[in-house]
Amino acid sequence: MTALEKYQRLEATGLWRATPDAQRSEVIVSIGDATLIITDLQERPLAHWSIPAIERLNPGRRPAIYHPDGDPGETLELPETEREMVTALEKLRGAVERRRPHPGRLRLVLFLASMAAVVVLLLFWLPTAIRTHAVSVVPEVKRAETGQSLLDIMQRITGPSCDEADGSAALVRLANRLPAPEGPGRILVVRSGVLRATHLPGGTVLINRALVEDHEAPDVVAGYIVAERLRAEMQDPLGKLLKHGGFWASFSLLTTGTVKRDVLHSYARHLLTEPREPLPESTLLAGFRSWSVSSTPYAYALDISGETTLGLIEADPFSGRSPTPVLSDANWLRLQGICGG
Missing domain, CATH: 1.20.5 (Single alpha-helices involved in coiled-coils or other helix-helix interfaces)
Structure with missing residues (x-):
């Protein structure tokens, strides 16, 4: 130990007592090989204390009093004048303490x-x-209730869904033609607010009136509905709502069966302003094949030039052959008038 070698020639005088009842006697103290050597004035050994086992009885106070670990009755008192020895013992004790587990x-x-x-x-x-x-x-009925509560809030911005009688009947046919995985699922047309299309918990898809009024055939609106059905399959709509609402939204739904209104308001704003994440072409093509819808009209609706949606055009699962019609011409005309012109 480097510290021991540094202090091995250091000596001091002190007062040593073997037992509490014994009289203190003047001694010479020196540092040996890992021991503190205590001798009388004739240099006859009186005690050897192991340095790792030395304890101080009065830390921070003077004169310093030491004793062997476990035997506070045997003491060594070093007077104020022996500061160098006290400093040496404290450094050695500190080094030992740092090495102990x-x-x-x-x-x-x-x-x-x-x-x-x-x-x-x-x-x-x-x-x-x-x-x-x-x-x-969460049961399906609760999903539907949550979706309806969300819809009620969104309709403060979008206005009520269009419900002209003949158009509504055609819309039901469209919903049956493009069902949600868990059931038919509602399709509602709104006058404004929704950018193009979005979906809610419970299988409801909202579409902007422009998708039915500004296109000559129903294949475009069908493409947007297929895309929303696919998004709902890839990420549960209720799960998206709860993720947006955070931990307490999930906890509230589990414990009370409802999602708080402030969470629904926040998520409604999010749905109406959220840019739609593009879906992988492979996913879209599989969806168009599954719902028997041509992907080309949807591709040109996304990009009129077709440059960014060339994959959907070239790999159209119904290119060169006609899929089952989305709607008859008569029903498509009825649907285009669902919002009353």
């Missing part, structure tokens, strides 16, 4: 690590787990 410190580190793991669990895993569980256990 510290179970308490290790326990503290383990405890803090455990708490950090719990915090990470609460922040990252638990919200996802709660949301996933909520989505899996």
